Amino acid sequence: MGDEDLDTSYEALLDLSGLLGDVRPRGLSEQTIATLPSGTYREWATPGETEDRCPICLDDYNAEDAVLKVPACSHWFHRGCLEVRNIPLGL
Secondary structure, three states: OHHHHHHHHHHHHHHHHHOOOOOOOOOHHHHHHHHOEEEHHHOOOOOOOOOOOOOOOOOOOOOEEEEEOOOOOEEEEEEEHHHOOOHHHHH
């Protein structure tokens, strides 16, 4: 089944919600987050070379945003996004 076969109608999503119940994404543990390189966007940003937005929430970074670096890739993320998102980090 491909994505194009998925019924994303309102009714179908309500049915899915009824089957799954209350679902929330799991975040990374505080222990894991504490091991990641951290800083503010201003500290690591290089004009013209640095991504302007978080790859998880797609919000533009502000100069004082707390960001974390994942060693297994080249991306930085908002700290809050990694606290609520469970992504494979290769750690």
